Each structure stands twice: as C-alpha cells, then as structure tokens.
Amino acid sequence: MAPIPTPPADPQDDLSAYVGLDAEGAERQARDRGWSTVRQLPPGAIITMEYRAGRLNFEVRDGTVTRSWKG
Template sequence: MDEQVEYVGMPVEAAEELAAEQGWKIVRVLAPGELITLEYRTGRLNLAVRDGVVERCWEG
C-alpha cells in the first residue's frame, strides 16, 4: 500500500502532524483551484484539501 493514501479522508491538521512524524520535510496544503508550481521537490508532500479534509495527496 502506498503510504500517502492513508492521508486521504483525514482532517488537514492531523495529516500535517502525521506527515511530520513520518519524516516529510515539506508539507504543502492546497485549497481547491489554488494555483501551484509544477516543479518536483524531493521530500515534499502535497495535500489537496477541501473543507478541512484531505482529498488527494502526492509526493513532489
């Protein structure tokens, strides 16, 4: 199982804490429709959040 999948459905605050505990150096929280850069960054976890809940996550 991909370890990132466990973040989906979590409240954003809990997901950020868990990510830090798991060693993610950078956690980027993204609101719906937010513009983002597409450069890949090792050690960054992206969390797409709607209404305070993680809907999607990916590395980079």
C-alpha cells in the same frame, strides 16, 4: 571529477492513507513520518510543478484531505 549528487529519498509512505484525514492531523502525521515540507492547498490552486524531494502536497476541502501527492 566530482560525483553527481543524489537527491535525498522521499519517505516510504502510503499517500492514499492521508485522504479523508483532517488536514492538521494529516500534516502532523506526515512530518512524523519524515516529510520535510507539507503543503495544504485548496482545490484548484494554481501551483508550480517543480519536483522537490521531501515535499508532500495535500488538497484540502472543508478541513479534510481530498488528495495527496509527493513533490
């Protein structure tokens, strides 16, 4: 029987450190720290809730990150 695949690990990162940064700078920093996908979303955006390893989500208001979460 084939082994069960292990999903790739998310980068070890302090997600709260992105809050308050400008969105473009936060995205560059996230990619430099190993996040493969970075999404910038407006407040209240309707999104799917499936979890994707390596994805970092930013809620952005007026060009500034107000919330950050993985998946």
